[in-house]
Amino acid sequence: MLLIVEDLAVARGGIALLEAVAFTLAPGQALILRGPNGIGKTTLLRAIAGLQPPLRGRVDLPADGAAxxxxxxxxxxTLTVAENLAFWARIYGQRDTAAAIAAMDLGALADRPAQNLSAGQKRRLGLARLLVTGRMLWLLDEPTVSLDAASVAMFAAAVRAHLAAGGAALMATHIDLGLAEAATLDLSPFRAKGPVTGPGGIADPFDAAFA
Amino acid sequence: MPALLLRDLRLATRAGGGFGLSLAFFLIVTVLVPFGVGPEGGTLGRIAPGILWVGALLSCLLSLDRIFALDREDGSLDLLATAPIPLEGVVAVKAAAHWLTTGLPLTLAAPVLGVLLNLPEAAFGWLALSLMLGTPALSMIGTFGAALTVGLKRGGLLLSLLVLPLYIPTLIFGAEAAKRGAEGLAAGTPHLMLAGITAGSVAILPFAAAAAIRVNLR
Known part of the structure; x- marks a missing residue:
């Protein structure tokens, strides 16, 4: 298993959003998170990525983490496309950026400063960054924002190749990527029902002490 | 981590990177002081080490809010926090990059600008030495302050207020070291104190700053 999520509860700004979220991702699997705006898709992904502590529950990531x-x-x-990509590749201990540039069709833009790219081209560069991380688990928050249809197809192909190579992807998205193999998880049933206690929750001991 | 240092240096020296800002501010301060104080050589020479130290400190302060704010805005900080390099290392590299683009140029420029302030001949070496020992502490403490205020929009004012009191010991010992050196007195103690402040902040503050960033990213 690349990702195991058990009984996860997350909060944003002290308000509990989701609770009892549980799923697993095996190599080759993709899971699409759905739900209305504000339900906590981003918060859930940030909690899984380790950017914020969950209120409760367990997240098991691969030993080398996730992208x-x-x-x-x-x-x-002010850095060029190639420089931006090379920087992230080296942060993840990789060298080769040519495959990522080709996969996201950035070859013609490689020497342009990132400030001259369109929103969609920036997004493609941001997604190319995933390819140079060499991580098996991808956590994607709205990856297709500002992409045109052709770029979405290109991104879907990249995800498919990643899955075929034994990777896994967890993504929050509103549009249909055309990934037949991806499972969908609707987050609506996991909406938090009441205040959840725990570190960072609204009933935080710190707040209680000064109430 | 060398990649991060290289990137920060590259960003600082490209257009809009703010590399020249601190240096220009330092130049302006030292050029303006003789106009304000008057051209009388004795007075200027006496206050020169202190003025140069205050100028260097304020120039340093000017560029602090760029350390993390830009990375936070464009999402790099989130990505660096989830990257396989430790956040403590990121902080240390950021502080090192800040010193290389601010503290080191200020140190090299200070003796040259000392000429404008009629700095006594004997003081040039001591001033450079004290700045060399003290400016890494300014960068490290400043990086800690920047980490504390990273989540705030327009956090520059709060950052200055937080960092200024922490800068005072460095300023006192730094200016004292340069002044004592200039007057031919024993300058060992303030230099050692200065080196101690730098060593202490470099040892402790990366951990404190990384903890502050983790809280601010939530």
Whole structure:
């Protein structure tokens, strides 16, 4: 198993959003998170990525962690496409960026500063970053925002190749990627019913002490 | 982590990177002081080490809010926090990059600008030495302050208020070291104190700053 989530409860700004979320991801599997705006898809992904502590529950990641891609692409405007990508590759201990540039069709843009790219091209570069991380588990938050139909297909192909290579992907998205093999998890049934206690929750001991 | 250092240095030296900002501010302060204080050589020479230290400190302060704010805005900080390098290492590299683009140029420029302030001849070496020992502490403490305020929009004011009191010991010992050196007195003790502040902050603050970032990213 690449990812095991058990009885996970997450909160945003002290308000419990989701509770009792449980699922597993095996190599070759993709899971699409769905649910209305504000249900906690981003918060759930950030908790799984380790950016915020969960209120409760357990997250088991692979030993080398996961590649997380949030709403922002983490690009530096004054660096070129190739430099941005090479930087992230080296952070993840990789060298080769040519495959990622080819997979996201960035070859013609490689020497352009990232500030001159369109929103969709920036997004493609942000997704190319996933390919250079070499991580088996991808955590994707709205990966297709501002992509055109052709780019969405290109991204779907990249995800499919990643799954075929034994990787797994967990993504929050509203559009249909055309990934037949992906399972869908509707988060609506996991909406938190009441205040959940725990570190960072609204009944935090710190707040209680000063109430 | 060398990749991160290289990237930060590259970003600092490209357009809009703010590399020259601190240096220009330092230049402006030292050029303006003689106009304000008056051209009388004795007075200027006496206050020169202190003015240069205050100028270097304020120039350092000017660029602190860039350390993490830009990475936070474009999402890099989230990605770095989930990357396989430890956040403590990220903080240390960020502080090192800040020193290389701010503290080191200020140290090299200070003796040159000392000429404008009629700095006594004997003081040039001591001033450079004290700045060399003290500016890493300024960068490290500043990085800690930047980490504390990373989640705040327009956190510059709070950052300055937080960092200024922490800078005072460095300023006192730094200016004292340069002044004592200039006057031919024994300057060992303030230099050692300065080195101690730098060593202490480099040892402790990366951990504190990384903890602050983890809280602020939630």
């Amino acid at each position: 997380y891609a949030g709403h922002a692409d983490g690009l530096k405007a």
